[in-house]
Structure formats: structure tokens, C-alpha cells
Amino acid sequence: MKYDHETRTFDCEPTLTDSQVLEFCKTGYLLLPGAVPDEINRRTRDYLEGKGPANPSYIPAGMTREDLDRIRTTHEPSGILLEDWFIEHVLLDPQVAGALRSLLGREVGLPVLVSKHSVECPASPQGWHYDADHVFGPEVNFIEVFYFPQDTPVELGPTDLMPGSHLIPAQRDTTNPGVAAAGPAGTFGIHVQNLMHRRGESTATGLRHMLKYNYWRTVAPVRDWIIEPGFDFRTAYYGGHHTARYTAHMFYWLCGMGKDYRIIGGQAWPWRSVNQIGPSYGFGAKQGYLPNWRKNNPDDYAL
Ligand SMILES: [Fe+2]
Numbered sequence: 001m002k003y004d005h006e007t008r009t010f011d012c013e014p015t016l017t018d019s020q021v022l023e024f025c026k027t028g029y030l031l032l033p034g035a036v037p038d039e040i041n042r043r044t045r046d047y048l049e050g051k052g053p054a055n056p057s058y059i060p061a062g063m064t065r066e067d068l069d070r071i072r073t074t075h076e077p078s079g080i081l082l083e084d085w086f087i088e089h090v091l092l093d094p095q096v097a098g099a100l101r102s103l104l105g106r107e108v109g110l111p112v113l114v115s116k117h118s119v120e121c122p123a124s125p126q127g128w129h130y131d132a133d134h135v136f137g138p139e140v141n142f143i144e145v146f147y148f149p150q151d152t153p154v155e156l157g158p159t160d161l162m163p164g165s166h167l168i169p170a171q172r173d174t175t176n177p178g179v180a181a182a183g184p185a186g187t188f189g190i191h192v193q194n195l196m197h198r199r200g201e202s203t204a205t206g207l208r209h210m211l212k213y214n215y216w217r218t219v220a221p222v223r224d225w226i227i228e229p230g231f232d233f234r235t236a237y238y239g240g241h242h243t244a245r246y247t248a249h250m251f252y253w254l255c256g257m258g259k260d261y262r263i264i265g266g267q268a269w270p271w272r273s274v275n276q277i278g279p280s281y282g283f284g285a286k287q288g289y290l291p292n293w294r295k296n297n298p299d300d301y302a303l
Pocket of ligand 1: 129197
């Protein structure tokens, strides 16, 4: 792990493989259960509940110690991002750092803002929603992470995620439970920002904390995660009708090949069926279409 205090960026060995990066493109999220040690989870809860003094490693330009004390009690207690113990054991946790290094490249930028979602349980579920200012597209220029510093079983209302809702705008279906990001204390959820989600219903009694923040890309995308020797772009499974074209576009963008990505539509690559007797046509097409991520064309293809 190499952490640069001046630029607040880190570099480390990537931990995700081709298949895992492609899976992230399909679902839009990755869960890391129980990654953070209990002692650090407790310290985080204490910080959020105002117990003990803050000890920022420095006072950011344009801010004062009083500013940091003031924001500690708000819904954006970003001073926690300046605590050495939080940087080392939460922001740079080996599992979360390895995954983000795989998806965001070298010199990953650390968060500059933290959002606190603390709820007194039991509580009713939130409505399904996309967060403000989301954008649909193949680019992965930042990634949102949430961190649960206490045991968060489904009874304590962890975040529910709607897999694949970053590819095609999803309906707000209250009967669809999605996937609960439940887990023991120290669980991380990593997701693309434009993934539909909600706070799940809670039935237990207690205080549920969750912190949410973004890591940032500082370099152009390149396929420098763990390369699988047998990974074949032509035969990889990118998903079904209406989704494979988006998943493959996102994967190509992450590989640094977004500009070369073209599809010819129909049953051609990147779609395929297990019952076909030969490889899909259309792989490596130099001319064709791009998926219409922003829905301004009725047939869902864009130039
Ligand atoms: Fe939200």
C-alpha cells in the first residue's frame, strides 16, 4: 500500500480479476462483508456519537478547527476523513482498496465528503431511488462506498440495492425486495452511483449508522487488474437482451477500449446463447452503434 498524504491518493495491488470486474459491470455493486476490525468499528461509532475528542491529522485549507467541530454533528461529518485511524483502517482497508484500485486505476483519490445515514430503528423502508446528479453511461470515474460500523442484519435495515439498475433506468417497484447489503460490523458496499437503492425496512431496535462516500479516478482507464489467462472477450457472458450491450460497453471502457466499442445489434456480439453452434457475429466491428445510455432514441442505439 502506497499512500500519498499530499495528494490524498493511494496505490496498491489490484485484487479483482477480469470475471469480477465484468460481474461488477453487470450488477453495479460488490459487497465486502465484515472487512473492518471491531475495534475500528467501535471507534467509528464513538466518533459519530460525539464520544471522545476528534484528532484531525491536519486542518484543510480554508477550514478551521471550529469548522471541523461544527460539522462533526451534522449529516456530513467529513472530519472523520482526516483521522489517521480512519484513513488507515477504513479508507485504506486492504479489501476495499484492492477492489477500488482494480476499478479506478492507479492513484485513487480518497473521499472529500462523507454522508452520515444514522437511523433509529425500527423504521419503515425508504422508497427506491437514484441519488441526486446521477448519470447513465459506461464511464466509471468515481465509485460510491458505504460502510456499516455495526452488525447490520436485515432486521436493522441495511441498504437494499437493485442489481443492474445502472444499465437501464429501473421502475420503482415496491414489491421487488432487491438485494440487502446485510453483514457483520465492518461491511462495505461498493457501487456505481447510478444504482437504484433504498434504506431497507428495519424491525429490530437500535441505532443503525452508515457512512457513504466517493473514491475518485485520477488516471485514464486501462485493463491493469488481475488478467485471467483464459479470459476471452468474444465468448464472455455479458448478460441477456437489452443489457449485454451496456455491460460490454462499460467493461470495454474500463479496459481503456471504450472508443473502439461498436455493436451491430440483434443477436450479434455481445449477446449470445448457449445453444448457438458458433461464435457470435459482430465481435470487433469497426462500424456500428453504441448503446443509447441516455434514452434519446426509441430503438436504444446511438451513433
Ligand atoms: Fe440514496
